[in-house]
Amino acid sequence: MKAAFRLIFQLLALAAALAAQAPAQAQTWPSKPVRLVASFPPGTPGDVIARLIQPALQAAWKQPVVVDNKPGAGGNVAAGEVAQAKDDHTLLVGPDTVLTINPHLYRKLGFDPRQSLKPVTYFASFNQMLVCNPATGVNTLAKFTQLPPTNTYASGGPGTPSHMAMEMLLAATGTKQTHIPYRGPGLAAQDVLAGHVGCGFIVSSVVLPHVQSHRLQAVAVSSKERSVLLPAVPTVAESGHAGFDATFFETLMAPASLPAAIAEKIQHDVRTALTTPAMRARLAEMDLRVEGSTPQESEKRSREDFAKWGIVARQTQLQLD
Structure with a gap:
């Protein structure tokens, strides 16, 4: 019995020591x-x-x-x-x-x-903003979903937010597009601007200036709420796909x-x-x-x-x- 009490006491003492050590670690961090x-x-x-x-x-x-x-x-x-x-x-x-x-x-x-x-x-x-080159004539999500599977879309790279938001959108709308990946959203936006790629679901902070200058057409945003900077652009959910949230x-x-x-x-x-x-x-x-x-x-x-x-x-x- 005494051995058991001794073990319990030792464990409690160890726990108290570790608990005291944690705040001390935080106080001395960072040391470099x-x-x-x-x-x-x-x-x-x-x-x-x-x-x-x-x-x-x-x-x-x-x-x-x-x-x-x-x-x-x-x-x-x-x-x-x-x-x-x-x-x-x-x-x-x-x-x-x-x-x-x-x-x-x-x-x-x-x-x-x-x-x-x-x-x-x-x-x-x-969020990501679905944007298209004005030459595509796409200014609504309904028109985007009518594009043929050969239409290209740009992303910031495989598995990135822009790629996955688009894959979620294509799955939700039952449509197909051809993926063109880039090394980062900036390069993706540049090729949509140049017309080398039709559209892209690209982070809004990157495409925002181009939308405001009317060099890119904003179609929809990926999040549950509209962008406070472009309140006229609807969400995907508002465009006919309830529950969509990327x-x-x-x-x-x-x-x-x-x-x-x-x-x-x-x-x-x-x-x-x-x-x-x-x-x-x-x-x-x-x-x-x-x-x-x-x-x-x-x-x-x-x-x-x-x-x-x-x-x-x-x-x-x-x-x-």
Whole structure:
């Protein structure tokens, strides 16, 4: 009996020591420069957000914060590097698709994103905007669905938000289009502008200036709500496909080994940087809605969207090995 009590006492003491250690870890973090590995090229929403909050994070953390772009393979290049990081000072910036879509599409990654990475916070939500070159004559979703299967559409790359939003749309409308992938949404938009490709479901912050200048025709947005910057453009759901929602999130992720106390500290400091009136206004100009979700909220949404995009991947039989 005494041995049992002694064991219980030892376990309680160990638990208390670990509980005390967690806040201490958060208080001393960061102890060296922090690297934000961006999974898409400069100028994409996640990269822009990281660079906008960089000064505030440096001030809060009293350490340099470096943004390092490592685009490729739908975010998997950067994700793989962060997943294998050996310290708590290397974080991943990119769309939530790294955790919600890529595991369904890529079978030979060499790492399991959902086991080796975890979301720390969602920076902001964003949508895709279905745009067409004016020469196509497409200005409504009904007209888009009447295009022949030979019509081409541009995306920012296989498995990216623009690709998956379009695949969800094609499945919902029972239509087919020919996919032309690019290395990032900027290049995709340029070829739709030039008329080399008919249409594209491209992140709204990239195509917004071209829509406003009437060089591209906006047809619909992918999220549940209309864009506050282009309120006349309907959602896909409003255009006859109730329940359609392809909302995405620019996300801060970390190696799964990151202690919870440090994750909470990072989320708190990021949210503080994101929610100033000036930052909200700057992101709103790019059609980005500030989130700043907790690690727990982010993990819950990630699980839900992983299930949703799994259905799309199975319906379309997409494989990107």
